[in-house]
Amino acid sequence: MSEVAKNPSVAKEEMRADYEKLANVIDLYSGKEGCLIQVLHAAQEIFGYLPFEVQKYVADNMGFSVSYVSSVSSFYSFFSTTPRTKHDVKVCLGTACYVRGGKLLIEKLQEILGIGVGEATADNVFSIHVTRCVGACGLAPVVVVDDDVYKQVKPGDIAGILDQYRGK
């Protein structure tokens, strides 16, 4: 169990500024219809992920039940209820990247990092994800680390790409 889940009140104290930001976002959307997903995007931007406490806060302040908020957040692959690693390594497996060898890149990543897809390294620095088409099909296959797009990647390039993020 995470520290936050054990003692939400302590966490809230520490994260007061973050919750204030979230309150402002909810305020901003208060006059508009159907903004739950947009608020969840903002919440994930602020907290890095959507732990139970944050979803409850959103629910309480937008007039939803927690189960409803959770039913929406769990539907969409963009929302995560687990903390992010320092660097997300995403391999695109859209059709173009698949045809151009995206699968080999995943195998190489798994070999180098010693983890599977959806898993994080023990030091919580890297995690491997498969992503659907990022719309950079002209550059296939692509690997996206955080927000940086690497184009026409070969398995041999993977180690060098990861090295740029170690210690960052």
Place this chain on the structure above:
Amino acid sequence: MRIKNVNDLKLIADQYNAELKKYEHTIYVCGGGGCISSKCQDTKNFVDSYIKEQGLSDKVNVIFTGCMGTCAMGPVVLVEPERIYYVHVTPERAKDIIDRQIIGGEVIEEYTFFDANLNKHIPCIDDIPFFAEQVQIVLNKCGKIPFDSIEAYIAKGGFTAVAKAFGMTQQQIIDEVTASGLRGRGGAGFPTGIKWSAGMKAQGDRKCIVCNADEGDPGAFMDRSAIEGDPFCLIEGMMIGGFAIGANNGYVYCRAEYPVAVERFNKALDIAREWGMLGENILGSGFNFDIELRIGAGAFVCGEETALMNSIQGERGEPRQKPPFPFESGLFGCPTIINNVETYYNIAEIINRGADWFAQYGVGKSKGTKVFALAGDVINTGIVEVPMGMSLRKLIFEIGGGITDGMKFKAAQMGGPSGGCITEKNLDTSVDYESLTALGAIMGSGGLIVMGENTCMVDTARFFMQFIQDESCGKCTPCRIGTKRMLEILERITQGKGTLEDLDTLEELSYTIKDTAMCGLGQTAPNPVLSTLANFRDEYEAHIVGKTCPAHICSALAKYYIDPEKCKGCTLCARNCPVQCISGKVKEPHVIDQNKCIKCGACMTNCKFGAVIKK
């Protein structure tokens, strides 16, 4: 300033065009999605500062544009008035271009576009077949103006169509769109005019007009390019649609995977509001209109129009049962018209130039142009816009430049996970809605993945089914469970464990799912399987009966051999083999024991002499 009427538009256009005339040269730096990944921002920053440093600011105009089209060659730069098209322009190359062309007047041919078919560099953009064969209506401003300048948009004739539309009746606008023959560019091809007519006739205090920018088909990036390169054109198209059906609220639903499109469109909305082109009494017409951008959260099914509306409403993106259709009861229960991005990009030109002008392009019931995203094993990957009716052969081999690495063409996949493949024998088919559907493929939204001979079609079918399995929302049984069973069968076949009866089961499941799934996602999900079965049944049979993968892709069926001619006996493969199935003495050719081999490929990855062959 605030634009109050048509005269203001003309004033802005004249001022902007006069400003442009002051410069001797214009350097267009592409800021499209592909070029951003190739670090075009560095090139742009360098060009800006170097031009300043050289004291050329009065003579050279630097413009950061949207996508120019050749996405694998980024960063690309166009220099006017000579219209020289440079590719792979790093800051170092940019310095050379400024020094030698802008200052020295010399064209640096080795930096210009290389045409693989003609085997030579082609400096002038107008001579390059990739561009010369295109007809641009949707993309007529994309890549040619700064994407964040409303003045540049107006100078190219922007907002004159909406001004003209305000002088027409709702019925006149719809008649014009109907007469043009424009059909929905999202893939299904429903006539836009008929849809709008239903929207206009629908009763309701409030109506909505929605743009589907949830471009989810893997391999499709046309809409992204259009929004990033020319966001104001989407605003204008939606405004005309809103006026025609009587909607004052517009919503654009864009997928979260496109942060650049989101950023640029939001900025365009702010600018349009600031200049009075969104808000109240636009151009003094008395018409009020505004647009809100809603961002998706990574669910493919939200490209289906009813699921999309649920997602805009902040709910789970599950499809709704039809009827009621969106034009009866759509977003927030209001009559709603939903069109794809590309559809809206055609509207302004149809209104400005008329239905007849638009309908001169295209064939039969498919009028106008279609934008395609060329990707896969094709030399010129990128965005192209061609008149409907062009042959696929011309599209892939002349514009696309042919297949990479000297491979033979195997198939073109159109329409993503909902579509099918076109093979060599049908390459001369005209690209239009009816011809493609007759072949078991679909026009789709425009993703065109070219596959060379090293692509396994069974594995491709498995790939699409995996995609559908991951993205099925789970609401209806045929899609949730049927596609799972299909995936299991396909996985068995790619592992060499399939039976010939499996093929019959696949077909039976396919037709059942097509007939019974609730929404378009499920109804079209079996298409890639049916299409590959129809065209490549021999490949399925090779996996099942021969236990081989003709393309050597399915790793469970591959066999690894060591070429004794090439093997130096370095022992690296034997040391890296996880099951110790490689034997041989040092400095002598090694041998793989096929009975023990688990086909992991470690030997091949590690061999420094290319001696390990996969067959």
